[in-house]
Amino acid sequence: MPEPVNRITGIAAPLPRANVDTDAIIPKAHLLTIHRSGLGAGLFSEWRFDDDGRERPDFVLNQAPWREAKILLAGENFGCGSSREHAVWSLMDFGIRCVIAPSFASIFHENCQKNGLAAVTLDEAALAHLVACAQATPAATTTVDIKASRVTAPDGREFPFTMEAARRQALLEGLDEIGASLRHDAAMAAFEARDRAQRPWIHALPTA
């Protein structure tokens, strides 16, 4: 169940590349686990490390102070590709609490939501400004205010964003979504009873 999130203030690391896929966020070698924890070690591992496991100094998250980043400034269609939720778990385990991008791939966007990783959509111009700020003064902090739906750049410029009300509420309250859905148990039972009559082939399966 996700922890409540409201204000995120921290260093923002620029990775303004389009179509960063979940294979890149967490390469498959790190998926060999039945646990959710400890996945930060695999974050962007093929970009962070060379073949001998040494850090590549030119990769943004290997540079001080960006290795302490809480916010990732990303390009369009961030998180495309595989549905692996490990991508979100690895970002969070590394310390990232918010990704700001012009657009997100839809499964990744849902996965962020389910884990309390803030996925904030800003237009290209706003992102370009934040990236410029991050590159000019890497240690300066950016603030993401979920309740006010506003990103404040290190130079004080503010960028409002829109977020669906349910998404905002879930971030602010850290909802137990399954628990909330289970409260509709009567509606589920009613649906199933009705549907069994209308589409019996869905519910009456031959056994394996």
Added chain:
Amino acid sequence: MTMPRSIIDKIWDQHVVADLGDGRVLLHIDRHMLHEVTSPQAYAGLAAAGRRLRRPDLTFATADHIVSTENGRTDDTVPGGPEMIRALRANAEATGVALFDLGDVRQGIVHVIAPELGIALPGATLVCGDSHTSTVGALGAMAWGIGTSEVEHVMATQTAILRRPPTMRITVSGTRPAGVSAKDMVLKLIATIGTAGATGYGVEYAGPAIRALSMEERMTVCNMSVELGARFGLIAPDEVTFAYLQGRPFAPAGALWEQAVVAWRALASDPGARFDAEIELDVSSLTPQVSWGTSPQDCIGVGETVPDPEREADPKRRQAMRRALDYIGLEPGTPIRDLPVDMVFIGSCTNSRIEDLRAAAAVLKGRRVAAGLRALVVPGSGQVRRQAEAEGLDRVFTAAGFEWREPGCSMCAGMNADRVPPGKRCVATSNRNFEGRQGPGARTHLASPATAAAAAVAGRIVDVRSLEGSA
């Protein structure tokens, strides 16, 4: 007068369990497929919260991503695999879920077995913790990939929380030229509208060129819906669909079949149904497609040359193209044809069905794989493998010098033992050519099974239509 509705509207309306307000609904899930990589954490979450699996009878499991495809494989063949395979087995057993385990002829790639066993049905909602779940939209199902938290949600509630997606109709017209496949069609579509061209949309594929496709070709098209950014992609069921499904183990039978078909016929979009976006593609002059870069949209005709980033107007696209060329090791202006290749992979949920194997075998018959080239063919399921063996296709493959493997995701997932070594070039029938997808540093060229087979014979990328005696 009722408003004309699309197939997506009809399936959606049929499945709403509760309106959550704010545009979100609880949507009933008719079929839930599990595999070993994205379900263990969901099962652990369910157990930790003391919740039960609501509908084990609607849930099915198989191991595909991590499994070895070596002949004589066991749980232990792939390092890291045993724990995941055994977790899936134990979880399925503890919750009463049907498991198609290693050694069961029904085991295979989850998106291959769901239609093959008649689990996926027209008008059904089907989810799986895997992005290529869109494959089974070919049957007229609304099917999409979900993350592990959503897997847990479906386990506990047999519903998913969804916001109604905007809809897109992609109308494909014209007649495909001979030697050009459904894979070429969908690669061309992605190259045309881009990997974000349908982001968030529910897509219906329509038009004469779609209707003319076989059931298996339709799966190839719907499989790659997610590479367009679409939430799902589907094709209205018709006689082709019904003929494919009838008699399959989990499909309805007898009077129930008759009743189902009546309902399924009514699913097609009504004349005048509105879509939020419309796209048209004509395939009359389509040629075999091959990817040159690291995104499925980086595709060109086999007779074309690698594009030049300097001629690209958009600076971001230019930068992405430069990076792709650097990774893939190609210069602008290079003809894609005659590019030497080290490996060929025929398999994956895109192209591992019996028709794909037949198309590749037709090219390979009486021919040999080029010296020094490694070629793998990995059937999508135990049943595909058995069928291919009954038709003698395995002997065509092995006589040509291909390795004939056990079913699994193999080199498409790259998380089992099957990898492309760093810097090596592979023509693959799979769906993603991302950096590192087939292994760190692997260079992937996406293509159809026939094109891949032709490349295996020539040791380089060729136009399959130029090979004498091939279809």
